[in-house]
Amino acid sequence: MxxxxxxxxxxxxxxxxxxxxxxxxxxxxxxxxxxxxxxxxxxxxxxxxxxxxxxxxxxxxxxxxxxxxEGLAGTWPHLAAIPTAYHLAMAELIIAAVSARISGLFSEHLPSFLLVGPTMAWKTSLARFLCQAFGLDPARHIIDLSTETSRSLWLRRNAKGQVIYKREILSAPFVTFDEYGLADKQVRVAVGHFIAGRLKVPVENEVLEFRVTPLLTMNPLREEEDLKSKVGFSEPQIRRTVICDLCAVSLPDLAVEGEEILERERQAAPFPLRPAKERLVSLRRKIVQLMRKLIRPDAQSLVDTEMLRILCCGMAAYMEPRQALWRVMLDYCTVVETLGWTVENWRELLAQENIEPSNNILEGETMGQETQGIRRYVTFVEVETGKNAEEALQVVVDLIKALRACGLTLDDAQRLGEVMSHAAAQRISPQRLLQYLKLEHILQEHDIPLETLVEVVGQLQKQGLLEAERFKALDCLVRLMRRHRVDLRVLREVVGLFAAAEKHGLCQNFLTEVVKFGGMLQRQGLDVLKGFENLVHAAYDRTALEDKINELRDTREALQDEVSELQQKAEKLREKVDGLTELCREKMEKVFELCDSVLDLAKEVKRMSAQRRRLVAEIEHLQGVLMSWHAYAQ
The missing domain is CATH 1.10.10.10 (Winged helix-like DNA-binding domain superfamily/Winged helix DNA-binding domain)
Structure with a gap:
């Protein structure tokens, strides 16, 4: 601890x-x-x-x-100074989430965090505490959403789509979105990418990787008991978010003490952050069992058990997996107790699981009338064992009896203590020493020198085969070789064959199909090698193929030349047709003009004919008058 x-x-x-x-x-x-x-x-x-x-x-x-x-305070004691159990639980879960997310082992069900509560509830102060713990600048990684727009949250582009402004928060381990309740709708949509619970999220025609663990802080939107109305989250968002309602708990006055905690932490070295190393899929069943035992039935649908497993993986970077499970369940139930999700006796039920051994260090009591010389040693044993004087001495007596039962003397115990001290200096636990002894026993049974094992492990590590997935694949390969009685020489030949195929640009499935096709021919009594030889000759007659290709290429070029000439002739004919069309149009206009002239002449002839008839009539009239006058004159 x-x-x-x-x-x-x-x-x-x-x-x-x-x-x-x-x-x-x-x-x-x-x-x-x-x-x-x-x-x-x-x-x-x-x-x-x-x-x-x-x-x-x-x-x-x-x-x-x-x-x-307890918990992560054993790794970084400053966590023990956090003022309330609810803030401490949130801090430890956030650290576990950061360790899990930066590992890259998980792409879904990644947790987000929300602190909702009144003013002066140490919400933003916890964000500052965590920023300092991670070695981050609070001015850059605590973002006041009441003053932000969606376009300035982490990047902004110009009209050409080029990034002209970018906040370096996607790759940071931790970020806080302060005053989430005062953010406008577009800003909340942008924050939604961070709390989506996925490592990679499509944003603006590209896929971004969110390595940052978000914490949201807010005052309640409404003074109601309904969680959705209080925080404005949908049910899926509630499932993938760890929410702590500080409105439901009594908090101490942190105006002075809270700032003193931050000042002391500011002078400390950052938290030794470690990425998660394991997926711990074996804990799924236990997590579900604990969740159903500790969480009320009407709230179980709001708990993402896969998210809890990921938190356990992050916590396991700092302690044994079963202790990590116990600590995550304790922290999570402490937080959601503020939401009314836990059963009444959840602490007793969790204690009954006995997942984490008790290592409490209690203050030694005085021993009454013991002599001064003995007293200081008894006090020392009291502090070390966490027991009173009588119980502490009983521990020593039991230890001596156990040594005698094993045939060991006090000198042997001293040497054993030196070994354990050396192991502790190397961060080797007693459980690990026991595993070493079991390994030594197994090696002796199989007559394998320890040096050989070290050499084999070195080669495996050099080839990267000690990673979980690769080691599993190697184990599967060995099992297959044993099952099919394939020795190492045949395996080398097969690998060489696949390497040669890859060198010539052939995929691995090609060789599989060749073997399958060859087997079919063999079962039909055909000469497989002869058939493949004919196929190879037919397929790889490069000279004939190249000649044919060149011939077709020449033909294509000749046809392209002919097409070009025909296009030129067609263009000339098109120009002639256009010229004739224009000439015809001009001639038709002249014809129309002549027709108009003929019509005008016809009208003129008709008019002159009428005028001629009038003149003839007048002449005849004058002749009559003249003849009458002439007759009268006579």
Whole structure:
């Protein structure tokens, strides 16, 4: 649990908690140089502070001493300073989600997080705490959505589609979208890409990879008990989001203490973030069983068990898988308890599962009338075992009896302690040592030297075959070779054949089809080799094929030349036709003009004929008059 603290660290914390300064009694148990070196270490870890009156334990130091430095606080003690269990649970789940997402092992069911609550509920402060823990700048990675537009959330393009502005948050491990409740509709749509629960999301005609784990903070939209109305999420969004409702819990006054926590954390080294290494598919059944036991039936449809498995994978980067499962279920139930999703006695039910062993470190009690010389050693054992004086001595007696039962002396126990100390320095757990002993026994049974195993593992690692998928494929290959009685020489020939086929541009399925086709010919009594030889000659007569291709190419070029000439002639004929058409049009216009002239002449002739008739009539009349006048004159 307290992965960064050893027994000397805890002894120093226990002593300074009681006395506030270094005394001779402490220096009898731990050397002076080691004591002050360890105190400097504890100061940097944020477990101690140094004042005018001496040393004082911080809240994180008190939790470490009393065995409350559980979960990821054993990896990074500053987490123990987070003020409430709800904020701590959210922080640990977010760290687990970040470890899972940056590993690239998962593409679906990736969790998002939402903190909803009143003002001064340490929502944005938790975001600042996590940014500092991940070594990120809060000014860049806490985005106030009330001042953002959808076009400026992470990138903006010009009219040509070129990116002219880009926020480097997609590749960051963590980002916070603050004041989600005040964001407009378009901004919420843009945020929806981050909380989609997928690693790769199509956005604007391209697929983007979202390696960032999002945290949303908001005040409730409505003062209602219905979660959908309070946060404005749909049911699928609720399923893939870990939601903590701080409106439902009583919070301490964090105006002063909250800022002090952030100031202490700002001086600390970042959290040692690690990517998830395993998929832990074997935990699926256990997760479903625990979920159905701890979550109310009417809320079980809102829990994504695959998301819980991914959180377990992220948590398992820092502890054993079963401890990771227990811690994730504890944190998750602590969070959703604020939503009213858990059964009443969920803590007792989870404790009954006994997934995580208890390693609490309790404060030693005084031993009454024991002598001063014995007392300091008994106190030391009390601190180490977490038991009172009588129980602590019983542990020592039981240990001596166990050594005798195994035929070991105290000298053997001392040497065993040296081995365990060396193993602890190398971060090797007792369980791992037991596995080494079992491995040694197996090697002896099969008469395999350890050096041979080391050499084989080195070769496998060099070839990248120790990865889970490749090792599984290698194991499957060995099983197939045994089943079909194929030796290594035949396997080399087959691999060489496939390599030659690939070199000549032939796919692997081609060889499979050739074998299948050859088998069919063989069953029909045909000479397979002769048939393939004829096929090869027919298919690869390169000279004939090239001549035919050249001939066809020449023919195509000749036809293209003829087509070009015909197109030119057609163009000339088209020009002549256009000229004749124009000439015909001109002639027709002249004909129409002549017709008009003829009509005009006909009208003129008709008019002159009428005029002539009038003149003839007048002449005849005048002749009559003249004849009458002439007769009268006579």
């Amino acid at each position: 307290n992965g960064l603290l050893d027994r000397k660290d805890r002894l120093i914390l226990h002593h300074l908690c009681q006395h506030g300064k270094v005394t001779d009694r402490l220096l009898e148990l731990v050397s002076k140089t080691t004591t002050y070196r360890r105190i400097e270490k504890l100061l940097k870890m944020g477990l101690l502070t140094r004042g005018e009156e001496g040393y004082q334990l911080t809240p994180a130091g008190e939790k470490a001493l009393l065995g409350q430095q």
